Amino acid sequence: MIQLFNICKSYSKENSALKDVSVHIQKGEFVYLTGPSGAGKTTLLKMLYGAERPTRGQVLINGQNVTRLRRSRVPYLRRQVGVVFQDYKLLNSRTVYENVAFSLEAQGKKRYEVAQKVYQCLKKVGLEHKLKSKPLELSGGEQQRVAIARALAVDPLILLADEPSGNLDAEVSLDIMELLKGANARGTTVVMATHDLHLCHLFPRRTIHLEAGRLVNDSMP
Amino acid sequence: MEAIRYFLFRSLRNMASSPLLCSAAILTMGVALAAVGVFLLVVLNLQNLTKDWRDDIQVVAYMDKVPSATELDEVLQKVKAFPEVETAIFVSKTDALQRFTKRLGEDSDLLTGLRADVLPASLELQLKGEYQTRNAVQQVADRLKSELKLEDLQYGKDWLEQFESFTTLLELVGVVLGGFLVFAAVFIVSNTIKLTLYARRDELEIMTLVGATLRFIKTPFIIEGLLQGILGGVLAVVILYGLHHFVLKDGLQVLLLTPAGFTIEFLPREMQLAIAAAGAFLGVLGSLLALRRFVRI
Numbered sequence A: 001m002i003q004l005f006n007i008c009k010s011y012s013k014e015n016s017a018l019k020d021v022s023v024h025i026q027k028g029e030f031v032y033l034t035g036p037s038g039a040g041k042t043t044l045l046k047m048l049y050g051a052e053r054p055t056r057g058q059v060l061i062n063g064q065n066v067t068r069l070r071r072s073r074v075p076y077l078r079r080q081v082g083v084v085f086q087d088y089k090l091l092n093s094r095t096v097y098e099n100v101a102f103s104l105e106a107q108g109k110k111r112y113e114v115a116q117k118v119y120q121c122l123k124k125v126g127l128e129h130k131l132k133s134k135p136l137e138l139s140g141g142e143q144q145r146v147a148i149a150r151a152l153a154v155d156p157l158i159l160l161a162d163e164p165s166g167n168l169d170a171e172v173s174l175d176i177m178e179l180l181k182g183a184n185a186r187g188t189t190v191v192m193a194t195h196d197l198h199l200c201h202l203f204p205r206r207t208i209h210l211e212a213g214r215l216v217n218d219s220m221p
Numbered sequence B: 001m002e003a004i005r006y007f008l009f010r011s012l013r014n015m016a017s018s019p020l021l022c023s024a025a026i027l028t029m030g031v032a033l034a035a036v037g038v039f040l041l042v043v044l045n046l047q048n049l050t051k052d053w054r055d056d057i058q059v060v061a062y063m064d065k066v067p068s069a070t071e072l073d074e075v076l077q078k079v080k081a082f083p084e085v086e087t088a089i090f091v092s093k094t095d096a097l098q099r100f101t102k103r104l105g106e107d108s109d110l111l112t113g114l115r116a117d118v119l120p121a122s123l124e125l126q127l128k129g130e131y132q133t134r135n136a137v138q139q140v141a142d143r144l145k146s147e148l149k150l151e152d153l154q155y156g157k158d159w160l161e162q163f164e165s166f167t168t169l170l171e172l173v174g175v176v177l178g179g180f181l182v183f184a185a186v187f188i189v190s191n192t193i194k195l196t197l198y199a200r201r202d203e204l205e206i207m208t209l210v211g212a213t214l215r216f217i218k219t220p221f222i223i224e225g226l227l228q229g230i231l232g233g234v235l236a237v238v239i240l241y242g243l244h245h246f247v248l249k250d251g252l253q254v255l256l257l258t259p260a261g262f263t264i265e266f267l268p269r270e271m272q273l274a275i276a277a278a279g280a281f282l283g284v285l286g287s288l289l290a291l292r293r294f295v296r297i
């Protein structure tokens, strides 16, 4: 599903964020991406949804070479890859419903399809009663659940999560974790960058450890 | 169809959510186009005016000594025999004064107290259409001089030519200034749209993240530019109409020393439409320019 071959990425001449990273992730896997701050976790995830291109090396997603992808094709890649961020990236001026509907509308779905799907997804994350609220009226955990609903609404092949519970307390991060595991159980490949070693111990999964841009450990539980 | 409604809805919501920026864009577009329109208005009316003047190309022979009735008959007869002449009219001193009074219109009280014979009598020759050229006029004048001993002739329309080259110059200035104003309008519209894009950069970023195509992202903003441009164009026409109605109609009349009876006209319907269309075009151009620099995947 995800294949990285000898990825190097440098943002400037002096330092490089990723050095010669090769990883293969199978369909349906759940993978933790760990490492200290600045190790290159975010950078690696960005490669996977076409936000950054590697300086060297190849990235294949579902057999498609992302490094060679034309700009105009990037949106179609992103329709297969849902992303969840630490800071949620919700539109604060729109309701919860509109936020989730947004990704479906962006893909040109019909209106009745959108309504149905949005309701379904919000129900999955337990927020169907907050349809009309604005994000800032919700707690951090609830906002992140909206963001997950948005990412999953389009039935992505892959779900990328960049420290999804980084801003949330331990109890709420368990909720988030359950949602990601649920998506994984339904067949979505999940890659989750995290600092939270506690979580990794609680739900042991394959863990890819980066340090200073190098892959130093790739271990199965 | 649903897509069009959806995009229209999105752009209207965008505009409603930043009413200040939106009206600023419309206003600048309106003012810029109105400035161009004022030039159009002036040039158009000057052209009308010169056309009016062209239409009455004639040769006037002033007569210092008023001829007797028989002499006059003889002269008229001879002149009417010229192949170039359409009509020949004798204008007596009193006729001339009357006419002048009428021409001055409201200002005719300037003439009260003047003796009835201040203006000379004259013979006015209207030439046939095909002879309304410089050469023909010159020929007629020559014959009047040699055959009828009429010396004091007025026919050269040199000043008319000069006036026309002046209007051409004015048109040129209009084109340059108009071009500059239009450029400024595009620049300002593009910058206001950049500001609205900046205000919604989160939305743009999120759209690109959830797999929206560039076309999907850009279309509402292009519609926004289009609508703002059209509204700006309509505003320009309204401003122009106001200017014309309250200022130019009377002001230009005085400035151009036009004869009474000549009215300063408003732009014809096609030109009003053209201004609105120009607004639409410039609005779209402005938003395209803004989007090109701002929206990247």
Ligand SMILES: Nc1ncnc2c1ncn2[C@@H]1O[C@H](COP(=O)(O)OP(=O)(O)OP(=O)(O)O)[C@@H](O)[C@H]1O
Residues within 6 Å of the ligand: A011, A012, A015, A016, A017, A035, A036, A037, A038, A039, A040, A041, A042, A043, A044
């Ligand atoms: N847009 C950028 N421009 C320049 N340098 C960058 C950029 N993004 C990241 N970097 C650099 O690349 C390196 C890796 O950054 P990255 O954000 O991938 O780390 P991270 O593992 O996600 O860290 P954290 O755990 O703090 O989020 C860092 O040294 C960072 O300074």
Ligand SMILES: [Mg+2]
Residues within 6 Å of the ligand: A041, A042, A043, A162
């Ligand atoms: Mg990071």
